[in-house]
Amino acid sequence: MAEQKAVGRKRLDTAFAKSRLNPRFFSRPAAFPRRFNTLRATAGDTVDPACCLSPEISAGAREIRWFKGTDCVKVSPITVESGSKGRVAFDNVSLTLDDVKVTDSGQYRCEMLGEKKEALFIVHLHVSEFRLVSRSEDVGEPSFIAAYCVYCKSFPDFGPHVFCGHDVTLPCYLSPETSAVAMEISWFKGTDCIYLYLNGQVTVGRGYEGRVSMLTEDLQRGNVSLSLRDVHRSDYGEYWCEVTHGGQTMQNDGVHLKAFKLSSHPKRSFSDSVPQVRTVHAWAGDDVTLPSLLFPETSAVSMEIRWFKGTDCIYLYQNGQVTKGRGYEGRVSMFTDELEYGNVSLKLEDVQDSDGGEYRCEVACGKDKLENNFHLHVSELKLVYRSEDVGKTFESLLIRFENKQTVLPLHETLAFLGHDVTLPCYLSPETSAVAMEIRWFKGTDCIYLYLNGQVTEGRGYEGRVDMLTHQLQKGNVSLNLSDVQWSDDGEYRCEVTCGEKMVDASFYISVIGKTPFTFTQISEAHSTFHDMQVTFREYLRD
Numbered sequence: 001m002a003e004q005k006a007v008g009r010k011r012l013d014t015a016f017a018k019s020r021l022n023p024r025f026f027s028r029p030a031a032f033p034r035r036f037n038t039l040r041a042t043a044g045d046t047v048d049p050a051c052c053l054s055p056e057i058s059a060g061a062r063e064i065r066w067f068k069g070t071d072c073v074k075v076s077p078i079t080v081e082s083g084s085k086g087r088v089a090f091d092n093v094s095l096t097l098d099d100v101k102v103t104d105s106g107q108y109r110c111e112m113l114g115e116k117k118e119a120l121f122i123v124h125l126h127v128s129e130f131r132l133v134s135r136s137e138d139v140g141e142p143s144f145i146a147a148y149c150v151y152c153k154s155f156p157d158f159g160p161h162v163f164c165g166h167d168v169t170l171p172c173y174l175s176p177e178t179s180a181v182a183m184e185i186s187w188f189k190g191t192d193c194i195y196l197y198l199n200g201q202v203t204v205g206r207g208y209e210g211r212v213s214m215l216t217e218d219l220q221r222g223n224v225s226l227s228l229r230d231v232h233r234s235d236y237g238e239y240w241c242e243v244t245h246g247g248q249t250m251q252n253d254g255v256h257l258k259a260f261k262l263s264s265h266p267k268r269s270f271s272d273s274v275p276q277v278r279t280v281h282a283w284a285g286d287d288v289t290l291p292s293l294l295f296p297e298t299s300a301v302s303m304e305i306r307w308f309k310g311t312d313c314i315y316l317y318q319n320g321q322v323t324k325g326r327g328y329e330g331r332v333s334m335f336t337d338e339l340e341y342g343n344v345s346l347k348l349e350d351v352q353d354s355d356g357g358e359y360r361c362e363v364a365c366g367k368d369k370l371e372n373n374f375h376l377h378v379s380e381l382k383l384v385y386r387s388e389d390v391g392k393t394f395e396s397l398l399i400r401f402e403n404k405q406t407v408l409p410l411h412e413t414l415a416f417l418g419h420d421v422t423l424p425c426y427l428s429p430e431t432s433a434v435a436m437e438i439r440w441f442k443g444t445d446c447i448y449l450y451l452n453g454q455v456t457e458g459r460g461y462e463g464r465v466d467m468l469t470h471q472l473q474k475g476n477v478s479l480n481l482s483d484v485q486w487s488d489d490g491e492y493r494c495e496v497t498c499g500e501k502m503v504d505a506s507f508y509i510s511v512i513g514k515t516p517f518t519f520t521q522i523s524e525a526h527s528t529f530h531d532m533q534v535t536f537r538e539y540l541r542d
Helices: 002-019 216-221 336-341 469-474 519-530
Strands: 024-026 036-042 046-048 063-068 071-077 106-113 117-128 131-133 144-146 149-151 168-170 173-175 184-189 192-198 201-204 226-228 237-245 248-251 255-259 261-263 277-283 288-290 293-295 304-309 312-318 321-324 332-334 346-348 357-365 368-379 382-384 411-416 421-423 426-428 437-442 445-451 454-457 479-481 490-498 501-512
Touching: 131 248, 168 255, 261 368, 277 288, 288 368, 312 332, 368 501, 382 501, 411 421, 421 501
Parallel strands: 024 046, 024 144, 036 117, 277 368, 411 501
Antiparallel strands: 063 071, 063 106, 106 117, 131 173, 144 149, 168 226, 184 192, 184 237, 192 201, 237 248, 237 255, 261 293, 288 346, 304 312, 304 357, 312 321, 332 346, 357 368, 382 426, 421 479, 437 445, 437 490, 445 454, 490 501
16 A cells, blocks of 8 residues: 555656646545545646556456546556556556536546446546636636645635734635626625625625625626625634636635634644643743744734733733833843744743742733733753753753744654664753652653652563663663664653652654665754754743
């Protein structure tokens, strides 16, 4: 199956390269579980409902036939590639339709004749004189549908983000450019029609009166975008446009209207329905940052930003002015030079035991208010990845890049299949770990437990994981992993518990095969790993 996918992927890449000069549409290969697909194209396109065979099917295949309705439109004898153990040449089983017309619409069926006849793949081809696209620059440009992915000149946006009380446009354009003046245009939110344009008359759905409109003067150019004013929280969700003309109906792919969010991770967003509380670990005497960023990135310069500890406001940013709470003067600050990038994180200096507790960030923009919650856990200990970093302050381990982003590298290790690897981990300041509880996790599974001088190894790791127990006195809690296997690839975490306090650190192992590597290949792999640096905001995990 892996070989089959590789062949299919190679063919797909080749076809896609050709399609840059000749617009082509590809359907899902029959080797995949779903055997029915709808393929939409526009008159003049080239359509290729590529039908690939799994090794199980190809073993007994002698002939492939394509039908439109009951008419056979193509017959392809199967040829077997030399030395391929019965694998068919896939180029022989596809159907290509050049310069498609509206009359080419219909159901196409791919059948295999061998020991028995089997319908492999069914595709319903819908050819229209026009299609709907989400960007004006895509008007007249082809899309490329292949296997699981939809390819176009660039991937369409998933949808605009907007604050409550603001206005937004849901983009939609006819392609190729066609006048929509005489067409019927409907906009839906879910299953409810919220806007209907018909015969020059407009009907607006309940709850949207006075808030939705189209630029009717732009209909001549095929612009059927919908403007939504004074966005309410109930307005967030899925919208889609339907255009009907001359008996043909076309729909766009839908537009997802989203709310801005406050996130502790630059590339992650959270559900509106579940409040998120992020635990951040800090160490007495160090500085700590409570990471909070607007998602997606947008300027917070003109917004009102408040930080609370419990119910007490400890930091207020308003109209460019800053007010600090009692007892926090000189110890709290924001990265004001990064507000334009949506960074509203709070930095707390010289952390004290009394600083532990609940924190909340509030960002107000118009009628909208966003929140982000944290639990600050203060400890006297921390875990570092290098013995030479023992005793250093946390801030001294951070790296500042030109874009002013503060990052701390996640410890990444390249491990060769069958070899041994060590995940280095040390208590800082140097402290004996002999009486502590030490757990190592692979994902959510505990693979090594040290407790009261006794060791328990996780299932599948028996005899392959150990620590240098004689080094525990010096705070060395590193894990040795022997005979690395493919399944060892992934994230690891070390947790050290002393009394009621716990510290942790995260690691990543990438397993490489036994094939000899050149120095250049290893350097390139290592360079790729460093591109996976996570931000400081992602490092302080729950």
